[in-house]
Amino acid sequence: MTTITHLINGEHISSERTADVYNPSTGEVIHRVALADCATVQQAIDAAQAAYPAWRKTPAAKRAQIMFRFKQLLEANEARIAQLISLEHGKTLEDAAGELKRGIENVEFACAAPEILKGEYSRNVGPNIDAWSDFQPLGVVAGITPFNFPAMVPLWMYPLAIVCGNCFILKPSERDPSSTLLIAELLLEAGLPKGVMSVVHGDKEAVDALIEAPQVKALSFVGSTSIAEYIYSEGTKRGKRVQALGGAKNHAVLMPDADLDNTVNALMGAAYGSCGERCMAISVAVCVGEQIADALVQKLVPQIQGLKIGAGTNTGLDMGPLVTAAARDRVTGYIDAGVAAGAELVVDGRGLSVPGNETGFFLGGTLFDKVSPEMSIYTDEIFGPVLCIVRVDSLEQAMQLINDHEYGNGTCIFTRDGESARLFCDEIEVGMVGVNVPLPVPVAYHSFGGWKRSLFGDLHAYGPDGVRFYTKRKAITQRWPQRASHEAAQFAFPSNG
Numbered sequence: 001m002t003t004i005t006h007l008i009n010g011e012h013i014s015s016e017r018t019a020d021v022y023n024p025s026t027g028e029v030i031h032r033v034a035l036a037d038c039a040t041v042q043q044a045i046d047a048a049q050a051a052y053p054a055w056r057k058t059p060a061a062k063r064a065q066i067m068f069r070f071k072q073l074l075e076a077n078e079a080r081i082a083q084l085i086s087l088e089h090g091k092t093l094e095d096a097a098g099e100l101k102r103g104i105e106n107v108e109f110a111c112a113a114p115e116i117l118k119g120e121y122s123r124n125v126g127p128n129i130d131a132w133s134d135f136q137p138l139g140v141v142a143g144i145t146p147f148n149f150p151a152m153v154p155l156w157m158y159p160l161a162i163v164c165g166n167c168f169i170l171k172p173s174e175r176d177p178s179s180t181l182l183i184a185e186l187l188l189e190a191g192l193p194k195g196v197m198s199v200v201h202g203d204k205e206a207v208d209a210l211i212e213a214p215q216v217k218a219l220s221f222v223g224s225t226s227i228a229e230y231i232y233s234e235g236t237k238r239g240k241r242v243q244a245l246g247g248a249k250n251h252a253v254l255m256p257d258a259d260l261d262n263t264v265n266a267l268m269g270a271a272y273g274s275c276g277e278r279c280m281a282i283s284v285a286v287c288v289g290e291q292i293a294d295a296l297v298q299k300l301v302p303q304i305q306g307l308k309i310g311a312g313t314n315t316g317l318d319m320g321p322l323v324t325a326a327a328r329d330r331v332t333g334y335i336d337a338g339v340a341a342g343a344e345l346v347v348d349g350r351g352l353s354v355p356g357n358e359t360g361f362f363l364g365g366t367l368f369d370k371v372s373p374e375m376s377i378y379t380d381e382i383f384g385p386v387l388c389i390v391r392v393d394s395l396e397q398a399m400q401l402i403n404d405h406e407y408g409n410g411t412c413i414f415t416r417d418g419e420s421a422r423l424f425c426d427e428i429e430v431g432m433v434g435v436n437v438p439l440p441v442p443v444a445y446h447s448f449g450g451w452k453r454s455l456f457g458d459l460h461a462y463g464p465d466g467v468r469f470y471t472k473r474k475a476i477t478q479r480w481p482q483r484a485s486h487e488a489a490q491f492a493f494p495s496n497g
Contacts, residue, residue, distance in 0.1 A: 064112070218242070225247040272385045286401060322363055334380065345366070347366055
């Protein structure tokens with residue numbers, strides 16, 4: 001059985017401690033992955049520090065050329081990367097390929113390094129005085145990424161951090177590490193100098209080592225809210241810049257005038273795609289009025305019952321397994337709790353057996369109706385293929401539900417009415433909003449991030465906020481007085497008046 005190693009300073013490094021990597025479609029252990037201790041993490045930090053002075057001085061255009069080659073290599077290896085994602089995560093091949101494509105968009109944005117790193121210049125702000133500002137790198141920075149997007153989320157982080165002149169240490173999820181490691185190897189093949197990018201696999205020991213290391217100037221994180229809050233608290237306490245994206249409970253509001261057929265198709269993909277293991281998954285449908293709720297249930301049931309579920313590495317499927325047995329059991333527990341709380345279980349996904357993959361971590365699509373806000377299936381992020389329907393009487397009630405929730409990651413409204421859509425966009429307290437768009441994930445040249453307990457930190461991920469996060473602004477004021485001029489000392493605060 002192969003062991004997936006760390007990648008430090010361009011070399012594959014092993015560790016004494018390891019963890020099992022499963023194929024969730026079969027339940028079998030297929031690899032082992034090395035788990036870093038503090039010394040291994042420090043080895044990556046030392047390599048990054050050694051590489052930083054030369055990399056910082058590398059012209060932005062040359063950094064961008066490496067990203068152009070990296071993009072080409074990612075596209076050439078798409079099928080191979082998607083296969084690894086599907087094998088270890090369980091999502092379908094088509095979903096894995098889509099994830100990679102969205103990650104490549106961030107590489108494309110990073111290719112614009114000479115443009116996005118341009119500073120600002122003002123001439124003659126005072127007598128013979130010019131002023132300008134530029135964006136300078138932080139130094140050694142790190143990213144801690146989740147299992148549900150082993151390709152895309154790391155690509156939110158390190159391409160931009162690297163073209164900004166930083167050196168980067170990635171701590172990916174130990175549940176599905178192979179695709180992440182392959183992509184990092186492709187970046188080295190594209191010409192990135194050794195030490196600029198390292199990958200260390202690990203658990204809490206590796207995370208704490210990155211938090212505690214004074215040489216690491218910034219941390220990016222995507223994962224659960226409890227860990228996001230921990231990393232933000234511990235990182236900022238040590239003076240680090242931290243960007244920690246947490247959990248979500250994303251609502252879709254259905255107005256009575258919604259295009260129901262298109263809405264149902266949108267909800268199916270948003271609720272059950274990737275087995276619901278997305279931080280932008282729609283897990284609550286808020287129906288304004290009994291009529292639209294009844295019609296929605298009637299149309300959803302046959303589609304949920306008809307979901308094509310199987311091993312993610314097969315083609316033509318809608319949904320694969322959950323990532324681990326523990327994840328499956330956790331979601332099953334929420335379904336049990338929903339039934340016990342009195343919600344109406346319309347479609348039950350428990351007990352699903354996939355022929356030929358009976359030992360896989362499968363769960364069928366599940367639908368609850370008449371869910372109320374005090375139920376755990378409403379309040380908690382389930383992170384599985386469970387959609388809850390809540391019935392309200394007005395748009396204002398629907399918006400109050402969303403605004404009262406502790407999470408504020410993503411939301412959407414389905415309507416034909418511009419006034420309703422405008423009110424929703426203006427007044428909803430959520431970071432990413434869709435109008436007839438179920439998964440409003442911003443494109444790479446905007447930025448991704450939620451509100452409330454979905455984000456800890458002031459700056460969102462990737463795009464313009466990503467540039468600001470991975471750089472520090474320096475303002476320079478310069479004066480070259482004329483040779484013949486002699487000015488007296490000034491004791492008043494300087495101004496251009």
